Amino acid sequence: MINLKRLFIIAALSLLTGAFSPGQAVETTRFSLSAAPVFHAETGLDRGGKFSLGHYQVRGSASRPFSESLQAGISIGYDYLDFDFSGASGFAGHRAWSSVHRIGLGLPVSFSASESWRVFFSPSIDFSGESDADFSKAIRYGAAVTAAYLFRPDFSLGAGLGIFHGLEETRVFPFLTVYWKIDENWLLTNPFSAGPIGPAGLELTYSPSNFWELGGGSAYRSSRFRLDDKGIAPDGIGQLSGIPVWLRITRKFNQQYKLDLYGGVLINGELRIENRDGRKLDSDDFDPAAFMAVNISTSF
Numbered sequence: 001m002i003n004l005k006r007l008f009i010i011a012a013l014s015l016l017t018g019a020f021s022p023g024q025a026v027e028t029t030r031f032s033l034s035a036a037p038v039f040h041a042e043t044g045l046d047r048g049g050k051f052s053l054g055h056y057q058v059r060g061s062a063s064r065p066f067s068e069s070l071q072a073g074i075s076i077g078y079d080y081l082d083f084d085f086s087g088a089s090g091f092a093g094h095r096a097w098s099s100v101h102r103i104g105l106g107l108p109v110s111f112s113a114s115e116s117w118r119v120f121f122s123p124s125i126d127f128s129g130e131s132d133a134d135f136s137k138a139i140r141y142g143a144a145v146t147a148a149y150l151f152r153p154d155f156s157l158g159a160g161l162g163i164f165h166g167l168e169e170t171r172v173f174p175f176l177t178v179y180w181k182i183d184e185n186w187l188l189t190n191p192f193s194a195g196p197i198g199p200a201g202l203e204l205t206y207s208p209s210n211f212w213e214l215g216g217g218s219a220y221r222s223s224r225f226r227l228d229d230k231g232i233a234p235d236g237i238g239q240l241s242g243i244p245v246w247l248r249i250t251r252k253f254n255q256q257y258k259l260d261l262y263g264g265v266l267i268n269g270e271l272r273i274e275n276r277d278g279r280k281l282d283s284d285d286f287d288p289a290a291f292m293a294v295n296i297s298t299s300f
Contacts, residue, residue, distance in 0.1 A: 034297035043289035129226035138226035140166030154181035168278025175199035213250035242269035260295040
């Protein structure tokens with residue numbers, strides 16, 4: 001872990017100072033910031049009881065080109081998940097956990113191997129756990145790597161592999177990336193970057209003007225976190241997983257600011273609890289859960 005931390009510190013400093021630039025950068029550093037509250041409506045657990053979730057997230061990133069073929073960046077994110085259980089007679093028979101914090105750091109790098117091939121490499125490290133969870137036991141790290149081929153300026157297709165270790169598991173998953181500008185109004189692409197909580201997903205977007213977008217998509221998401229030492233599974237692991245399906249409307253105010261409104265439903269949802277060694281103790285499916293979100297973002 002010490003060497004990995006050093007790698008992140010050195011790479012972050014090199015991004016901000018340009019100390020290891022192989023050539024003069026062709027542009028200045030670009031920054032982006034976003035904040036979003038996500039509200040999941042109360043839904044029923046299959047074996048009794050209900051729960052709801054408030055999810056609040058903040059993201060920040062910076063990127064710059066180091067040459068015509070190489071670009072690198074740094075991304076930082078914070079998530080606060082506030083679970084509210086009521087009458088959970090089935091799932092562990094208790095209120096399994098309450099508030100969860102996630103802090104993540106990523107260092108995405110892209111390299112143009114030729115006019116048609118582009119390679120993406122994104123190592124990341126994060127802490128994910130309850131407020132009093134042991135920090136050293138709540139760390140995950142890994143990377144996603146992708147190779148994409150540009151068939152023409154409006155269409156590229158790629159394949160990637162994500163490998164992440166921590167919280168008593170090593171997770172490996174393949175994924176596809178796509179960018180297809182169908183015409184001047186329609187775009188099919190990935191709404192997320194592949195990372196510890198899941199692969200990239202897929203979203204279809206319609207842009208009737210320069211100021212409005214309408215979109216719809218789906219992805220697989222899995223939030224896994226370390227529990228504290230006071231609950232029903234001391235130093236155990238909790239997990240929320242499911243498939244969000246959403247509709248999105250976006251208002252672009254100018255080239256810097258935009259507002260996204262989301263409405264959707266989380267299907268195939270499951271809550272899971274494990275002991276400190278990652279051995280399953282209990283799990284329960286839950287009914288489709290409606291959600292809504294507001295995302296405010298800027299780039300400069």
